[in-house]
Amino acid sequence: MWLKMYILFTIITSLVCYLILKWMKKRRYCTDLKRLDGNTVLITGGNAGIGKETAVALAMRGARVIIACRDVDKAEKAVREIKIRGHNVNVHHMELDLANMCSIRDFCKTFLQREKRLDILINNAAMPSVLDWTEDNFSMCFGVNHLGHFLLTNLLLGHLKASAPSRVVTLTCSNYKYQKLDFQDLNYNLLPFFTYCRSKLANIYFSQELDRMMEGKGVTAYAVHPGYVQSSWTYHYSILFRMLMQVIMFMFFVPCEMGAQTVVYCAVSDEAAKHSGGYFTDCRPATLRSFARDAGVAKKLWEASERLVNLA
Template sequence: MYLLYTIIASLVSFLVLKWMKKRKYCTDSKRLDGKTVLITGGNSGIGKETAIALANRGARVIIACRDVEKAEKAVREIKFRSHSLNVLHMELDLANLRSIRDFCKKFLQAEKRLDILINNAAMPSVLDWTDDGFSMCFGVNHLGHFLLTNLLLPRLKECAPSRVITLACSIYKYQKLDFQDLNYNLLPFFTYSRSKLANIYFSQELAHITEGKGVTSYAVHPGFAQSGWTCHYSFLFRILMKAVMHMFFVSCEVAAQTVVYCAVSDDAAKHSGGFFVDCKLANLRPFAKDAGVAKKLWEASERLVNLS
């Protein structure tokens, strides 16, 4: 009898885990020939799988990364797996505002098109600071992409219809922004949650200010993926999380599907400013849809990055 209970419990656990990891694939077969895609952090994880998927559809894919050596290795893999030679990398450090400005200047000089911008790179919950004195999560995850997108926005408008996809996360729901302390950097989980909420507000306000100008904006929760974010933590934590991720998290290829969907889907284009999960529009908590807060964050962000 004990053996029977053990077998039943194991079977139930297996089915539960399988259900938790079940995600939708993007079934839209649209090609992206002639389109240019820029992906931040495209050298690993979800960003790299997104790059492979879009390069395979014919897009010119540029991955923007801080580590040149890792970027070169990733480009070789992306080319091999996508059977495309139209893949390259450019150096970008989202933790440094000067690097972002230099990158945008070089990009605009070298590239005549920008059809899809994917704000993918992110820092996990680390108690560290950017070169400009911002908390690493808020500085990279929000402010870095905020400045990057604004500096590239004229080119996105020129190439309309174009899209901006910003990777957020469902854990936004556990925090609200404190405008007296946007640079909050005390409890790691809450710091990361706030940065992801900022991503959602940013995506909504971007959709508002570009309405009727041919640029659409989407926030995406890709799911919890088996990516390399644990590299910022101790060896013991990495070992523990590797086991947890194997059981509960999805592969980066699967996690990239909603990003790909928002990059190509005509249906997604009807919902600029929307939040997408599992290749479909999803609901947000009421506080995360506050247009007044989104505008206030945008204006505060302009001041923080000195965007005139």
């Protein structure tokens, strides 16, 4: 009798846990079927994770897709996969190291010479919470996640405006809410998690200020939280941590394909275009904490970033 009750309890508990986990991982899919024939899309970090799934989705719509990343071998392998899955041979890669300002400038110079247009720029690449420094002595998170994309976007703005209507989609994270910016120490690099949070908050301010600066010029901007995704970001950490996170990600995080849906939505949806400068998650606009909507802080960060990257 007790054995039967125990078995029944175990089955019911397991079923309830399964349904709860399934509900937690439920996400909307981008249902907009807009084609992108003739459009050029640039995706940073498009060789893996959300970036690669975004590249596949946009390649399937007929876009010319260029993935930019520092590892040429991984990029070549990713391009072959994207071509097959996206049924599109117009997929290419270019070398770019967002942790090196010289690399970004060289990349942009080459891109502007080779490419006639840029319709969609997706600032996807990111560094997780690591205590490290870029080639230019910026903290790795702030240098790559914000300053690298800030310089890249500004150097490509001419093509974006010439290709209008065009879009800039920058990936952020809901972790932004745990920190505020300190303009006395933007290069903060003491507690890795807080450094990451600040860089993701900077992504949000960047999108807001970019939208304000591009008003009436045909360039729209979006900050996207893709959800917590089963990506390869843990490779920066120890084997034990990776093993633990694999279990957690399997249980609670969503696949990369699902995480890419809001990115694709902001890249193609006419409905999203009505909320330029906004913060999106789960294929719809979301509300930010009040401090993350401060236009004065966004402008101040933009001006500080210009000085840090020597942008005349």
